[in-house]
Amino acid sequence: MKVRVPLVLLGCGRVGQALLEEAASLDLQFLGVLDSTGGVVDGGGIPQGRLSQLLSRKREGVALGELGVPGEGATSALLALLRERRGLLVDVTAADTRPFLFSALEAGWGVVLANKLPLVGPWEDFRRLSSVGYEATVGAGIPLITTLKALLGSGDEVHLIQGGLSGTLGFLLAEVERGEAFSQAVRRAMARGYTEPHPAEDLSGADLARKGLILARTLGLPLELEEVELEPLASPAGRGLPVEGFLQGLRAQDAELRRRLEGAKRRGLTLRYVVEVSSAGVRAGLREVDRKSPLARAQGVENVVVINTRRFKGHPLVLAGPGAGPASTCAGLLLDIFRLARTLGR
Numbered sequence: 001m002k003v004r005v006p007l008v009l010l011g012c013g014r015v016g017q018a019l020l021e022e023a024a025s026l027d028l029q030f031l032g033v034l035d036s037t038g039g040v041v042d043g044g045g046i047p048q049g050r051l052s053q054l055l056s057r058k059r060e061g062v063a064l065g066e067l068g069v070p071g072e073g074a075t076s077a078l079l080a081l082l083r084e085r086r087g088l089l090v091d092v093t094a095a096d097t098r099p100f101l102f103s104a105l106e107a108g109w110g111v112v113l114a115n116k117l118p119l120v121g122p123w124e125d126f127r128r129l130s131s132v133g134y135e136a137t138v139g140a141g142i143p144l145i146t147t148l149k150a151l152l153g154s155g156d157e158v159h160l161i162q163g164g165l166s167g168t169l170g171f172l173l174a175e176v177e178r179g180e181a182f183s184q185a186v187r188r189a190m191a192r193g194y195t196e197p198h199p200a201e202d203l204s205g206a207d208l209a210r211k212g213l214i215l216a217r218t219l220g221l222p223l224e225l226e227e228v229e230l231e232p233l234a235s236p237a238g239r240g241l242p243v244e245g246f247l248q249g250l251r252a253q254d255a256e257l258r259r260r261l262e263g264a265k266r267r268g269l270t271l272r273y274v275v276e277v278s279s280a281g282v283r284a285g286l287r288e289v290d291r292k293s294p295l296a297r298a299q300g301v302e303n304v305v306v307i308n309t310r311r312f313k314g315h316p317l318v319l320a321g322p323g324a325g326p327a328s329t330c331a332g333l334l335l336d337i338f339r340l341a342r343t344l345g346r
């Protein structure tokens with residue numbers, strides 16, 4: 001199968017590079033590749049040899065602005081391209097790209113996102129972005145958004161979504177369950193590269209609040225980010241501390257988490273960090289779950305989502321898989337790229 005619609009790649013970090021790597025085998029055509037410093041825009045299509053060269057230089061640490069047009073020049077070239085051609089804009093930045101996305105949609109482009117930020121602004125902006133593909137934003141390559149839309153589109157009603165949507169937090173709690181102190185488990189997760197450079201980012205739960213909001217909005221609930229009930233695993237204030245100081249401070253939480261876990265164990269349960277979405281709203285925090293439940297059984301950094309609907313009641317629908325990482329995120333992007341290319345190519 002071939003994608004006959006040309007692409008522009010906004011962002012060329014871990015995920016963007018994974019997509020460029022797939023480009024040759026899938027015969028994807030790119031009209032532009034940009035990072036935060038500028039990039040290459042070519043309405044005639046960037047030849048595969050040039051793309052491979054850009055990818056390998058970028059991997060060596062060279063900015064795309066040095067390999068193509070720097071800064072504002074690249075942005076102007078991209079805006080002109082959006083007016084002159086039609087294609088798919090693939091946003092794999094972590095920036096507020098809404099002005100670009102709105103321009104692209106108005107000019108008849110399709111849009112595919114791994115970037116959550118444009119989807120968690122005001123509800124009205126989410127509505128303006130209703131045609132974009134955003135499978136990769138929650139659960140990476142797990143076809144979660146596709147499944148929810150298929151369920152809703154077939155007249156089912158989604159009553160409750162429970163997601164173990166952070167591989168990092170899932171790993172930490174499984175380690176604590178195995179007897180490790182929480183603060184030590186965080187150090188181990190860091191050493192394995194499972195956390196952001198500053199682990200306070202993961203422990204704040206902020207990314208999970210965004211994912212929960214995206215799921216709720218997919219169900220049609222007009223909620224705002226401030227309305228998400230979020231219980232952080234560590235105080236967001238810790239983000240201001242240097243990493244070592246932050247890790248030292250976490251030791252004060254070891255005993256409290258151990259006490260909560262022992263309490264859950266006495267009831268035959270265990271603790272997991274769960275995002276819950278229902279008509280009552282979005283909540284994210286520590287929950288006691290059955291030790292045999294799919295949420296408790298997630299391995300390593302796996303994501304698990306349990307979906308209760310009018311038709312899937314009693315025996316809920318369960319989706320599981322790698323919910324992060326460039327390859328899995330790229331799989332999610334490709335689901336949307338192929339789907340939207342079919343509609344645009346008609």
Ligand SMILES: NC(=O)c1ccc[n+]([C@@H]2O[C@H](COP(=O)([O-])OP(=O)(O)OC[C@H]3O[C@@H](n4cnc5c(N)ncnc54)[C@H](OP(=O)(O)O)[C@@H]3O)[C@@H](O)[C@H]2O)c1
Pocket residue numbers: 010011012013014015016034035036037063092093094095114115116117136137140323324325326329
């Ligand atoms: N990694 C994952 O497992 C995963 C999973 C699901 C979703 N996501 C989401 O996917 C996105 C990308 O993740 P990543 O891991 O690839 O991040 P990353 O490695 O930090 O890459 C981000 C890229 O965006 C570029 N960028 C930033 N601002 C830009 C702007 N205004 N215009 C053009 N490019 C800009 C950066 O440019 P420079 O190279 O010049 O810095 C960089 O190339 C994020 O939104 C992330 O939340 C990631």
